[in-house]
Amino acid sequence: MSHTLYTILFPLSLFLGMLFFMETGRRIGIRRMAQDPDGAKTGVGAMEAAIFGLMGLLVAFTFSGAASRFDTRRQLIVEETNAIGTAYLRLDLLPSDAQARLRAYFREYVDSRLESSRKMSTDFPGSLEAYSRSMKLQAEIWNQAVVACRDQGLQSATMLLLPALNQMIDITTTRLVAQKTHPPAGIFLVLSVLALFSAMFAGYGTAGSKARSWIHMIGFGAMMAVTVYLILDIEYPRHGFIQVSSFDQILEDLQKSMK
Numbered sequence: 001m002s003h004t005l006y007t008i009l010f011p012l013s014l015f016l017g018m019l020f021f022m023e024t025g026r027r028i029g030i031r032r033m034a035q036d037p038d039g040a041k042t043g044v045g046a047m048e049a050a051i052f053g054l055m056g057l058l059v060a061f062t063f064s065g066a067a068s069r070f071d072t073r074r075q076l077i078v079e080e081t082n083a084i085g086t087a088y089l090r091l092d093l094l095p096s097d098a099q100a101r102l103r104a105y106f107r108e109y110v111d112s113r114l115e116s117s118r119k120m121s122t123d124f125p126g127s128l129e130a131y132s133r134s135m136k137l138q139a140e141i142w143n144q145a146v147v148a149c150r151d152q153g154l155q156s157a158t159m160l161l162l163p164a165l166n167q168m169i170d171i172t173t174t175r176l177v178a179q180k181t182h183p184p185a186g187i188f189l190v191l192s193v194l195a196l197f198s199a200m201f202a203g204y205g206t207a208g209s210k211a212r213s214w215i216h217m218i219g220f221g222a223m224m225a226v227t228v229y230l231i232l233d234i235e236y237p238r239h240g241f242i243q244v245s246s247f248d249q250i251l252e253d254l255q256k257s258m259k
Contacts, residue, residue: 004121004239007232014192015225021196022203022217029207048201055194059227062191065183066234070244073178073237077247080171084110085254087164093157098148102141103258109137110255113172117248120238131176138169182235188228195224 088106091099116130145165149158202220206213233240 007229007236007240010188010232011225011229014195014228015221017192017196018199018221018224019217021199022206022221023212025200025203025205026207026212027203028200029204032204033207044201044204048205051194051198051201055191055198058187058191058194059231062183062187063227063231063234066231069178069181070234070237070242073175074244074247076171076175076178077244078250080113080168080175081251081254083164083168083171084113084251087161087168088254088258090157090161090164093161094145094148098144102144102148105137105141105144107255107258109134109141110251110258112137114248114251114255117238117245117251134172138172141165142169179238191228195228199224 084106088103091102091106094102112130112134116127116134119127119130142165145157145161149162199221203217206216230242233242237244
């Protein structure tokens with residue numbers, strides 16, 4: 001199942017489940033009040049406060065973590081662009097024949113990095129292929145730079161160019177790890193269970209009314225589903241409406257400056 005479909009089906013299922021649990025809670029409350037009118041509400045308020053408080057805490061924790069990881073992924077795009085740009089400028093320290101070969105590799109490398117990002121949501125195998133190609137280009141760039149520095153005995157290039165290339169290579173791994181870093185699935189499972197139990201308690205609390213308040217029932221379920229959808233959308237910023245792809249523009253600008 002694709003991430004886009006998952007981020008739609010999961011909140012939708014949660015919304016329908018909350019409606020079902022609210023109706024279940026209401027019926028349990030009506031039956032309970034018929035059996036024990038005076039004690040039906042005893043102790044329910046404390047339990048509701050605990051459940052709703054725990055759910056609010058978990059939602060805040062999950063949303064805050066997703067937003068933090070989103071900002072980290074955007075910042076890493078900027079850092080990679082700066083690292084590539086710095087290494088590209090320091091090619092000037094090499095002899096002209098070595099510069100020409102390496103600049104051609106750099107242009108291919110930036111193309112592969114952009115292609116890997118662009119295809120992540122629409123063509124995942126193609127994204128992996130582009131990533132694999134960028135890894136091969138990294139190795140070729142490093143080997144060519146080391147040979148040029150060693151053969152020419154360029155101390156300044158060794159001290160300035162090679163560390164810049166190393167940083168350019170390292171940031172790729174950092175971005176890959178950041179991209180794969182997500183909260184455990186158990187957190188979303190617990191959040192779903194808490195939402196369903198909260199819906200049941202909310203339905204139980206409406207047992208005293210003669211008619212169902214569909215506005216409250218649908219509104220409560222919809223707001224919870226939208227919140228979960230927003231968390232998932234931020235958590236996977238290459239697949240939904242909220243994306244980091246706009247920050248790829250700075251890498252595209254670097255690509256244009258190399259041509």
